[in-house]
Amino acid sequence: MTHGRRSENRTVAVSALARVEGEGSLHIEIRNDVVASVSLDIFEPPRFFEALLRGRRHTEAPDITARICGICPVAYEMSACAAIEDACGVTVDTRIESLRRLLYCGEWIQSHALHVYLLHAPDFLGCQDALELAELDRTAVERGLQLKRIGNLLMEAVGGRAVHPVNVKVGGFYRAPDVASLQALAEPLRVARELALETVSWVGGFEFPDVEGDYRFVALRHPDRYAIDSGRVVSSDGLDLSPAGFAEVAVEEHVERSTALHARLDGLPYLTGPLARYALNSSQLPAVAREAATAAGLGAVCRNPFQSIVVRAVELVYACDEALRLVETYEPPVPASVDVAPSAATGAGATEAPRGLLVHVYELDGEGLIRNARIMPPTSQNQLTIEEDLRRVVTGGLSLSDSELTWRCEQAVRNHDPCISCAAHFLDLTVKRS
Amino acid sequence: MTSSIDQQLPTLAVWKFASCDGCQLSLLDAEEELLSLAGRVQIAYFTEMTKVTVAGPYDLSLVEGSITTPDDVERIAAVRQASRRLVTIGACATAGGIQGLRNFAASGEYASAVYAHPEYLATLDTSTPISAHVPVDYELHGCPIDKMQLLEVITAQLAGRRPAIPGHSVCQECKARGTVCLLVSKGVPCLGPVTRAGCGALCPSIDRGCFGCFGPADTANTAALAARLGQDGMTRVDISRLFRTFNANAPAFREESLTHDPR
Numbered sequence: 001m002t003h004g005r006r007s008e009n010r011t012v013a014v015s016a017l018a019r020v021e022g023e024g025s026l027h028i029e030i031r032n033d034v035v036a037s038v039s040l041d042i043f044e045p046p047r048f049f050e051a052l053l054r055g056r057r058h059t060e061a062p063d064i065t066a067r068i069c070g071i072c073p074v075a076y077e078m079s080a081c082a083a084i085e086d087a088c089g090v091t092v093d094t095r096i097e098s099l100r101r102l103l104y105c106g107e108w109i110q111s112h113a114l115h116v117y118l119l120h121a122p123d124f125l126g127c128q129d130a131l132e133l134a135e136l137d138r139t140a141v142e143r144g145l146q147l148k149r150i151g152n153l154l155m156e157a158v159g160g161r162a163v164h165p166v167n168v169k170v171g172g173f174y175r176a177p178d179v180a181s182l183q184a185l186a187e188p189l190r191v192a193r194e195l196a197l198e199t200v201s202w203v204g205g206f207e208f209p210d211v212e213g214d215y216r217f218v219a220l221r222h223p224d225r226y227a228i229d230s231g232r233v234v235s236s237d238g239l240d241l242s243p244a245g246f247a248e249v250a251v252e253e254h255v256e257r258s259t260a261l262h263a264r265l266d267g268l269p270y271l272t273g274p275l276a277r278y279a280l281n282s283s284q285l286p287a288v289a290r291e292a293a294t295a296a297g298l299g300a301v302c303r304n305p306f307q308s309i310v311v312r313a314v315e316l317v318y319a320c321d322e323a324l325r326l327v328e329t330y331e332p333p334v335p336a337s338v339d340v341a342p343s344a345a346t347g348a349g350a351t352e353a354p355r356g357l358l359v360h361v362y363e364l365d366g367e368g369l370i371r372n373a374r375i376m377p378p379t380s381q382n383q384l385t386i387e388e389d390l391r392r393v394v395t396g397g398l399s400l401s402d403s404e405l406t407w408r409c410e411q412a413v414r415n416h417d418p419c420i421s422c423a424a425h426f427l428d429l430t431v432k433r434s
Numbered sequence: 435m436t437s438s439i440d441q442q443l444p445t446l447a448v449w450k451f452a453s454c455d456g457c458q459l460s461l462l463d464a465e466e467e468l469l470s471l472a473g474r475v476q477i478a479y480f481t482e483m484t485k486v487t488v489a490g491p492y493d494l495s496l497v498e499g500s501i502t503t504p505d506d507v508e509r510i511a512a513v514r515q516a517s518r519r520l521v522t523i524g525a526c527a528t529a530g531g532i533q534g535l536r537n538f539a540a541s542g543e544y545a546s547a548v549y550a551h552p553e554y555l556a557t558l559d560t561s562t563p564i565s566a567h568v569p570v571d572y573e574l575h576g577c578p579i580d581k582m583q584l585l586e587v588i589t590a591q592l593a594g595r596r597p598a599i600p601g602h603s604v605c606q607e608c609k610a611r612g613t614v615c616l617l618v619s620k621g622v623p624c625l626g627p628v629t630r631a632g633c634g635a636l637c638p639s640i641d642r643g644c645f646g647c648f649g650p651a652d653t654a655n656t657a658a659l660a661a662r663l664g665q666d667g668m669t670r671v672d673i674s675r676l677f678r679t680f681n682a683n684a685p686a687f688r689e690e691s692l693t694h695d696p697r
Contacts, residue, residue: 018485021455045452045502045557047533051544056675063645067532067680070456070578110463118462118483129484131472138469145465152463160636162463163456163578164647167640175640410485 008033012394012406017413019119019129021071022420026409028390033398038390040383040413044420053373058084058342058364059170065360065375066164069419071114074107074159075353076360077168078229079375082349083360084170086244090340095333096172098326101229102182103158103165104351105323108228109151109192110162111354112316115417116199117144120309123411124206140202143195147316150192154323157181172337182327189327193320197292200313204296208306209408211392215303215385216268217276220352226277226284226318229351234280235270243350247361250376263376269384272356273416274311275302289317305389305415312417342368353378355417379418386416444493444592447479449513451499451506452533452561456578457524458482458498464581471585475592490516494591496584500526500533500561507558507567514568519591522564523584525577529649530683532577534561537683538695563683572597577647577680580632600631601652604644607635616643621666623676628654628686649681656690670694 012028023044029036049068056064061080066073078100085092092100117140118130127133134141152162157177159165167173218239220231233239233246241249252263263270279301282290293314302311344366350359356378363372393412397405448458462468462483478488495517501507514520522528530537536544537560544559564570574587574597583599590597600606604626608615616622616638624643626635630651637644650656660673668676677691 016481018481019483021482023450023481045506047452047502047531047561048536048544049532051539052532052535057672060675060679064532064679067454067456067577070454070459073454073456114459114462128486129477131469131477131484134469134472141469145468148463149465152465160640161578161633163459166637166642169642173640174637174642 010402010405012402012409014406014410017410019122019414020418020420021069022418024418024420026390026413028394028409030394030398035391035394038387038394040387040390042383042420050373050375053370056370058088058340058362058368058370061360061362061370061373062168062170063164068375068377070163071111071419072107072353072355072358073164074104074155074168075351075358077165078104078351079349079358079360080362081168081170082230082243082351083347083362084349084364085340085347086349087345087347087362087364088340088343089345090171090338092172092338093333095331096337097229098330099158099173099176099333100168102323102326102330103155103168104228105319105326106151106154106158108319108354109316109323110148110155111151112312112319113144113148113151115354116203116309116312116316117141117148119417120414121203121206123407123414124203124309143198147192147195147199150188153188154185157185169337171340172333172335174336176332176334176336179330179332182330185327186324189320189324193288193317193324196313196316196320197288199316200292200296200310203309203313206309208304209393209397210304211306211389211396212303213271213305213385213389213392215275215279216265216270217279218265218270218272218357218381219276219280220350220357221281222284225322226281227352228322231350233350233357235265236276236279239265242348243359244346244348244361246350247348247359247374247376250359250381252376252380263381264384269388270381271385272378272381273308274315275305275308276356277352278302278311278314285314285318286321288321289314292317305412308415308417342366355379355419356382377419379416379420382416382418386413386418389415443474443476445478445488446475446588447490447492447495447513447517448482449479449495449497449499450482451497451510451527451564452502453499453524453526453531455482455498457527457576458496460523460579460581460584461496464585467585471588475588492517493519494588495520496588497522497527497564498524500530500563501558501567502533502561503557505556510564510567519571520564520568521572521574521587521591522570523574524579525575525647525649525680526561527564528573528575528684529681530561530563532680532682534683535678536561538678561683574599575630575648576632583632602631603627603651603654604629604631604633604635604638604648607631607633608638611635611639613638616641617662623663623666623668625659625676627659628656646677646679646681646687649684650686654686656686657693660690660694671696
């Protein structure tokens with residue numbers, strides 16, 4: 001296609017990104033066939049969560065921070081609980097831990113199903129949205145909605161409701177669900193696991209642009225399982241840190257065009273989320289998920305960001321399988337929560353939100369009032385890497401027409417399932433930079 | 435379906451201001467109803483769901499989020515102008531949301547303390563509901579809203595009737611589901627007596643006091659409840675905090691929280 005085509009200046013501009021959570025835009029300048037500038041702009045207004053948490057009780061952090069994101073509230077509740085419990089020197093027993101992971105699986109299922117079917121798949125099939133996709137393939141969209149519904153059912157059974165669950169508290173749960181109500185979910189979860197396997201085959205058959213990122217992956221790692229709710233922060237270049245240690249070395253920068261902070265590790269961008277988790281922990285997936293991944297053509301590491309949809313589908317299989325295992329072995333924690341007496345200390349907590357690593361740090365006073373809060377959401381950690389992806393996509397896609405290139409750039413942003421409401425609400429209160 | 439019929443479908447637009455996305459997600463969470471709803475209305479603007487945008491005017495606009503920037507003051511005016519009916523959804527759009535806690539801080543306290551470069555941003559010192567800026571046809575409460583209530587409001591608006599949404603308190607929902615009163619039987623602090631119904635009295639059913647997600651009920655006697663909480667041993671500052679969350683700027687909750695604010 002380059003034959004006979006002269007060098008030119010072009011602009012790719014998308015004023016309001018669609019099928020992402022929140023409000024963002026995209027601006028790319030190409031001069032003489034070279035990418036001159038790329039910016040993913042986040043113009044969602046900040047909500048100052050870190051300021052409004054000051055002076056609130058340590059027990060209020062899960063409910064308040066849940067309101068950062070309606071799509072991944074459990075992630076916020078879980079990272080908040082982990083950080084507060086860390087500060088207060090409390091560990092919960094394995095039954096509480098398992099019930100938390102079960103709730104978290106519900107969120108992974110609903111969030112991944114939403115992203116795969118309603119937000120991302122239309123890109124691969126030339127559709128404007130899932131409604132147009134439903135006209136082409138109603139069965140596929142109904143499969144996605146059914147998966148999403150089962151994820152929501154799980155969140156309702158454990159958390160009370162799907163958006164901003166009410167049953168989570170620092171130390172555990174207000175009331176543990178009874179055995180019968182969770183056993184009733186076993187059959188829907190078996191169905192969901194089948195639907196998730198069908199999802200892997202379906203998205204595995206999509207066509208993927210030939211792009212590979214030289215990513216620096218960062219994810220939680222747990223000794224016994226594919227990490228969701230706890231673990232140490234590890235990277236593809238050998239970092240192995242506690243959540244508190246990670247929070248100390250990750251530096252966030254406030255730049256003019258974004259209300260999200262840009263995070264760096266040792267001065268370099270990094271990537272969290274499904275690609276990172278899969279690259280670092282795929283050997284820990286259960287056989288059913290590993291076999292599905294192999295059948296869909298994934299190796300042990302996937303560096304093509306467009307194939308993140310396949311990795312997300314593999315994680316759907318894992319989340320359904322893990323949830324099924326947890327409901328089948330469920331024993332209600334007694335009591336449903338442990339006391340968390342306040343302590344004048346600082347604590348950190350990290351969990352894997354569907355779209356990546358979510359770190360909370362709280363400094364408490366002796367009465368349990370929050371003196372300082374710091375929250376690092378996945379999208380602000382990924383923002384620089386998403387921009388690097390866009391450079392690669394544009395450089396490799398110069399032969400595309402303007403409309404095709406714009407489409408592919410939007411798709412490249414959606415590869416990382418950005419959550420802009422989350423990203424925009426975090427501005428570092430404690431660090432002043434000249 | 436022919437395009438001429440398409441053009442006769444009422445148009446639906448969904449707008450986002452400062453918010454968490456959870457209330458518009460409730461529309462996508464109506465998994466069983468979503469595809470049939472899409473056959474009854476033309477989704478004309480809903481960036482969370484589609485790249486397609488159709489120019490206004492719109493028959494029905496759903497507005498999520500609160501007003502926190504000068505730009506958004508102008509944007510909501512344009513949305514109102516383009517909308518035949520405008521319905522606000524959720525605590526942010528109806529009461530300013532959790533980000534409305536800044537309204538209790540000294541002017542500029544949050545913004546000046548927060549930013550490395552405050553000059554990069556233009557934010558207001560306040561977070562205000564949509565009704566503080568433009569006329570609103572209906573307000574649907576909740577943090578988050580209930581998806582069945584949302585479907586009822588959409589249906590009613592398109593049919594030109596009044597939505598059947600209760601204005602009574604969570605207490606009645608507890609009675610309806612047979613939940614023993616936590617406040618009376620165990621002394622658990624509970625905002626149920628003054629909070630609007632709609633969640634189905636979720637929290638008391640799991641031994642948790644209501645924390646006011648749906649905002650004040652139509653006739654909320656907050657002073658009587660606060661007096662009772664005080665008799666049960668709750669400190670003034672904790673009473674103030676209890677009223678000061680997602681609906682902190684709803685007038686009844688705001689006034690009660692200020693009454694007990696020790697500052």
